[in-house]
Every structure is written in structure tokens, then in C-alpha cells.
Amino acid sequence: MTQTTGTAGDPPYLRIVATIRRRIADGELAPGDRVPSTRQIAAQWGVALATATKALTTLRLEGLVEARPRIGTVVAGSSPAGPAAPTAPTARRRPSPAPDTEPELTLDRIVRASVEIADAEGLAALSMRGVAARLGVAAMSTYRYVPSKEDLVLLMADAAFGEARPADAYADADVPEDWRARVEVGTRTLWGLYRKHPWLARVGSLTRPLLVPNLLVHGEWMLSALDGHGLDPTTLFDIHVLLYSHVHGLAVHLELEADAEAATGQSEDQWMDSRAPVLRELVDSGRFPTFAKVVGSFEDGYDLRLDALFDLGLRALLDGLTPVVEG
Incomplete structure (x- = not known):
């Protein structure tokens, strides 16, 4: 089986990557279309948010997707070809071991990456492992610079409030x-x-x-x-x-x-449309005349x-x- 479809021996994040990559290659997801968010991936595949974030980060590094604030992760304008299929099971791609030292990793990079995740996916999608995955470093590396997610969120908030005075x-x-x-x-x-x-x-x-x-x-x-x-x-x-x-x-x-x-x-408008029968029942009940007059x-x-x-x-x-x- 090729990397495009993934194999049972692959780590969960690579199987997710393979599935989304195939959907892009098949045209099921076109440029500009939203791909599943970290929360949706976590729920659909039954994985942790950090694993979902690592999958989206891998797709982003391949140039297949890009994050857009408050929209989410979407298919990039052009879809580069995926990596070549392995010729033997032993040739399957495995995550490269992170180096023992990461001189390029700084507290500022960690905070900026965290803000980007929260802007695109929401605060609930943020995790220390997810930030490490986005930066392409070992899972525990971020803890060298900030001791916990709670401390990280405070640093993010301070950075965000400092963007304008x-x-x-x-x-x-x-x-x-x-x-x-x-x-x-x-x-x-x-x-x-x-x-x-x-x-x-x-x-x-x-x-x-x-x-x-x-x-x-x-x-x-x-x-x-x-x-x-x-x-x-x-x-x-x-x-x-x-x-x-x-x-x-x-x-x-x-x-x-x-x-x-x-x-x-559902968008806000779509959600309201789906509740139209309930709203109509309340308006027609006669119990709320002023509400009915205003809404009508x-x-x-x-x-x-x-x-x-x-x-x-x-x-x-x-x-x-x-x-x-x-x-």
C-alpha cells in the first residue's frame, strides 16, 4: 500500500495525513476549501488534539494546506505532489528524530506559534504538544521555555494585548x-x-x-x-x-x-434557519405579543x-x- 493511502503500521498522524492528502489529490477538496479542524480530526479519528495538530502541520509543511485566521486550515492555492510512494514496507517514512538541541527554538517562536494556532483553531485546540508539532521540534522541547499550558496562555495574552496601544x-x-x-x-x-x-x-x-x-x-x-x-x-x-x-x-x-x-x-445563519420552526411556534403561541410584533x-x-x-x-x-x- 502506498503512502498516499497510508498503512496500518504508520503512526496515527501519518494515516490522517494520507487520507487528507488523497482527498486533495482526488479533487474532493479543492483550493480554498476548509479541511477538518484539529477538533474535528480528533473527534473523527479518535486521537488527541496534539496528534491532529501534528497531522495538519505535516500537510502545511508539504505545502498542501495553509492556516487562515478565523477561517481555519484550507487547501493551498496549488497542490504540490505528495511524497513518492515507498518501494518496500521498510521504506515507509517515519518521523525524523528531533535533535538533542534545538538552538533555533525560542520563547518568542513558541508564543507566536501558539497565537497562530489559537487564532486559526481556537483556544481549545492549543496544547503544548501541538505547539511543538507546529514548530517541528520534540514534544517536550517547549517545556524548556514555558512550564505549562496555563503559563503559555498568559504569555500569549500578554503578547496579543501588546500588539496595539x-x-x-x-x-x-x-x-x-x-x-x-x-x-x-x-x-x-x-x-x-x-x-x-x-x-x-x-x-x-x-x-x-x-x-x-x-x-x-x-x-x-x-x-x-x-x-x-x-x-x-x-x-x-x-x-x-x-x-x-x-x-x-x-x-x-x-x-x-x-x-x-x-x-x-453550520454558520450562524444556517443554524438560525434550522431553528425557524421553533421560532415560528413561539411567535404564533400568543404568549409573547411584543416579541412577536418586533420579530414580525x-x-x-x-x-x-x-x-x-x-x-x-x-x-x-x-x-x-x-x-x-x-x-
């Missing part, structure tokens, strides 16, 4: 004195980072906040914008937390929706737009806080 919006211009303008820039900067890295909202909470330097850079900006208006410390910090919770509370749904789509294979007024259904909700909520918060801050 509210002050960047002003470049060489003077930062305005107006607290409202500064708060708006601060919240929009955070929203942009959560939009870029939806998994961030799954890390930490209001009750157990992230204590990482680059998130505190954003907090310092917001607190300094509110400071100097006669607010007592508790009120000032409460307002800061309220504004942050608006950003964080909406951002949580970015990753939840990505997880739901990966698990069900939508010509093409209600389009849930998180960016629009963010803008609406931010304006409402700033309008409501103005007499508190300036009073």
Missing part, C-alpha cells in the same frame, strides 16, 4: 485632554484586539482578571483618562471595569460562535451585528457616564 491612534499628535475621546479610543483599541484574537475573551474574567503587563497598559490609559475629575477611587475603578466589561462581554461571543460553527458545521417587523430577519452593538453600547455608556464624570 491606545496611544498608537495619535501617532505624533497630542493626546486630547477630553476624557470621553480618550476612553473611546481605549475601548475601540481593545475591541480591535479581541476582534483579531477572539480567544482572548476566554482568558480571564472580571472576577479573576488577567494580571499581565500589556493589558495593564490599556487599563492605565483608561484610568488616566478618568482621573482628575473628582471621582472617588472606587467609583473611578467601577467605571473602568464597566467599560472593560462592555468590550469583554461582547467579545466572548466571537469565540463561542467560532466554536459552535466548528462543532456543528423584520423583512429579512434580524441581523446580529456585534460591531454595531459595540458602537451602540459604547455611546450609551459614555452618554450615561458623562454626568457622573463631569458632575
Whole structure:
């Protein structure tokens, strides 16, 4: 049996690679088509997420697939030929042993690779072994630089929050004195980072906040914008937390929706369409007249737009806080 179809003696990840490679070669998966995610591979083949990640990494190194943030792993634009078939069972490809020393491996590379995995597949797909597989190093190598996945996630979050600062919006211009303008820039900067890295909202909470330097850079900006208006410390910090919770509370749904789509294979619109009979039953029951009136007024259904909700909520918060801050 050739490598294209895999053999029973191959490691699980190579059998997965062979199956997906064959689907690409046969045209079943065309350029741009999504291939199974790490979570889908793990469920379908009954393997660990690290094994699934190693399979996708192998396909990526062969140039057959590529990762696209928030889309997942897709077939590359051109499909290079797979490796030549072995001429004898003993010629089967086996994983090359990792070198004892890996001078090219750095903490920065580990963090960047981890962020790429989380961006493309979600935080649940992240594992220390999976990161090692993506980097092509021995499974335990990453532990030389970071002791656990929990520590790694904190480093990832710190790196992600450090990609943009509210002050960047002003470049060489003077930062305005107006607290409202500064708060708006601060919240929009955070929203942009959560939009870029939806998994961030799954890390930490209001009750157990992230204590990482680059998130505190954003907090310092917001607190300094509110400071100097006669607010007592508790009120000032409460307002800061309220504004942050608006950003964080909406951002949580970015990753939840990505997880739901990966698990069900349905987009948000497709899922809602499949629930149309249930919605119709609720509307027609007569128990919820206002709900029925509002829902019935939508010509093409209600389009849930998180960016629009963010803008609406931010304006409402700033309008409501103005007499508190300036009073």
C-alpha cells in the first residue's frame, strides 16, 4: 500500500495525513476549501488534539494546506505532489528524530506559534504538544521555555494585548485632554484586539482578571483618562471595569460562535434557519405579543451585528457616564 493511502503500521498522524492528502489529490477538496479542524480530526479519528495538530502541520509543511485566521486550515492555492510512494514496507517514512538541541527554538517562536494556532483553531485546540508539532521540534522541547499550558496562555495574552496601544491612534499628535475621546479610543483599541484574537475573551474574567503587563497598559490609559475629575477611587475603578466589561462581554461571543460553527458545521445563519420552526411556534403561541410584533417587523430577519452593538453600547455608556464624570 502506498503512502498516499497510508498503512496500518504508520503512526496515527501519518494515516490522517494520507487520507487528507488523497482527498486533495482526488479533487474532493479543492483550493480554498476548509479541511477538518484539529477538533474535528480528533473527534473523527479518535486521537488527541496534539496528534491532529501534528497531522495538519505535516500537510502545511508539504505545502498542501495553509492556516487562515478565523477561517481555519484550507487547501493551498496549488497542490504540490505528495511524497513518492515507498518501494518496500521498510521504506515507509517515519518521523525524523528531533535533535538533542534545538538552538533555533525560542520563547518568542513558541508564543507566536501558539497565537497562530489559537487564532486559526481556537483556544481549545492549543496544547503544548501541538505547539511543538507546529514548530517541528520534540514534544517536550517547549517545556524548556514555558512550564505549562496555563503559563503559555498568559504569555500569549500578554503578547496579543501588546500588539496595539491606545496611544498608537495619535501617532505624533497630542493626546486630547477630553476624557470621553480618550476612553473611546481605549475601548475601540481593545475591541480591535479581541476582534483579531477572539480567544482572548476566554482568558480571564472580571472576577479573576488577567494580571499581565500589556493589558495593564490599556487599563492605565483608561484610568488616566478618568482621573482628575473628582471621582472617588472606587467609583473611578467601577467605571473602568464597566467599560472593560462592555468590550469583554461582547467579545466572548466571537469565540463561542467560532466554536459552535466548528462543532456543528453550520454558520450562524444556517443554524438560525434550522431553528425557524421553533421560532415560528413561539411567535404564533400568543404568549409573547411584543416579541412577536418586533420579530414580525423584520423583512429579512434580524441581523446580529456585534460591531454595531459595540458602537451602540459604547455611546450609551459614555452618554450615561458623562454626568457622573463631569458632575
